[in-house]
Amino acid sequence: MKIIVDAFGGDNAPLEIIRGSRSAKNDFGVDIALVGDKEKIFSCAAQNKISLNDIDIIDAPDVIAMTDQPGEILKSKKESSMAVGLQALADGKGDAFVSAGSTGALVMGATFIVKRIRGVKRPAIGSVLPSNDKPFLLLDCGANADCTAEHLKQFAQMGAIYSEKFVKVQSPRVALANIGTEDSKGDRLRHEAFDLLKDTKEINFIGNVETRDVPYGCCDVLVADGFTGNIILKLYEGVAGAMMANIKSIFKKSSITMLAAMMVKGGLLALKVRMDYSEFGGAPLLGVNGVVIKAHGSSDAKAIRNAIKQAKTCAEKNIVGTIAQSVRDAADAE
Template identity: 50%
Template sequence: MRIIIDAFGGDNAPDEIIKGCRLAADELHVQIVLTGDEKKIRAAAEKLNVNVSDFEIIDCPDVITMEDEPTAITRAKKQSSMAVGLRALAEGKGDAFASAGNSGALVVGATLLVKRIKGVKRVAFAPLMPKSEGFFMLADGGANNECRPEMLEQFGMMGSVYMQKVMGVQKPRIGLANVGTEPHKGGELQHAAFALLSENKDVHFIGNIEARDIPFDAADVVVCDGFTGNILLKMYEGVAMALMNKFKAVFKKSLKNKLAAAMVLNDMKAMKKELDYNEYGGAPILGCSKPIFKVHGSAKASTLKNAIALTVKYAESGIISEITAALQNEKTENTNE
């Protein structure tokens, strides 16, 4: 399995990217292809004392920054590490691509350079988030601020296939994020999406779900437009961090509390791990014709390794052909009707 990695994507590139790739190569036994300025990559690796002799490096001079416009990937920044990596994937030089860089540029590049699956309206960010029991997928987590009803239906279909094939969830429950559980709640987008998902025989749609119920195992895939999804995602992460800070403050309050903290230390560490988004590494970009994974922008080495592990599962799962088949089946049924 050859995984192409954007060596200069993210807040901690290239150092943490290089270290994470080394971990992935050693533990997951994957072949690493790095894109970026070769001299800088080798200099950083030497400084870090990380062996990259078995890595293939595709030399390219430029970098897409977080300040760049998303469309720069096909214009001013055609020779950036992200653009070159995506083109390499499109040309079959690797089995999957991952980047911790500019999210907007990655979506544009995935759409224009690698292309969508035939029939897919829009690609979607689909991060895995912790819940009371296990995890759920959020689709869309921020790729599309404005959506049409049929896009939400497809997010549900693609999310269902991913959860089955990659995460091993049998018969994933699809819920539509809304302001109430009743079918008449929400605006025109939610009403129309509810109707489409209700009629779709390829998904197990359970109806509307409220935001407060999402952490309590309300669904396995939460469907929404990207604007709503990104707010949910950022709020979820912020609340988790705030709660952990509250717990720390309580345990440091007195000697008695410090002794109590020592007694539950392992359990607290386990809970922190469950709430840590770094455990999941990032989010697949669903709907693209080849596996692309968006790694968290603040990724450290361990985060990148986890992201690569999920990228490998994604590439091995065959879900792109499954999604293609599901969309084709839906198109046939609609034509027959």
């Protein structure tokens, strides 16, 4: 199995990408193809004494910057590491693609280069996040700011498949993010989506949920439009970071609190691991005709390693094929 990795995507490229790829190659036995400026990749690896002897390099002289418009990946940045990597995936030169680069460019590039699964109206970004009980999947996390009820229905279907295959949840509980739990709550989009979801037999729809209940494990898949989902995701990340910073600050206040911290060190470390985004790897772009993983923009080597592991699992579990079959079955049932 070969994973194609964008060597120049993200804030810490290319060094952390190379390190994470090297680690994944060693730990998971996957073949790796790094995409980017070949000379810069070899130079960075040599300076940091990282062996690339068993890692392929696909030369791509250009880079998609975070400030570039998403559409540039199809216009002036066709030779960027992201565009070349996606084309390699579309051409069957690898089993999955991982990038920590621009989300907008990745969504546009994957949609038009790798293309959507037949019958999928919009791809969706899904993020696995921690809760008190077990991880849950949030989607869409930003691929589509404006959605229809039909889009949300497909997000729910794809999310349920991913939750079952990747998070290993049997009959995942699917919920709609809303301002209240009552059936009548929300705007027109939420009303229409609720009516569609409650009649969708292939998912275990449990109704509306308020986002304050999500961290307590009230659902396994949380469905939202991309605008709402991205706000939930960013707030979740911010609260997690602030919580850990506050705990650290409190335990540093005196010698007594520092002693108390030593006594609960194991629990604090376990909490830190549970809240660490790098443990979850990346966010799959569900609905495109290939495994595409969006790693966090600030990914370090550990996060890239885990994103590659996630890509490997998605390819092994045939997430794309399962979603495609589900979409066909749903179309036949209508």
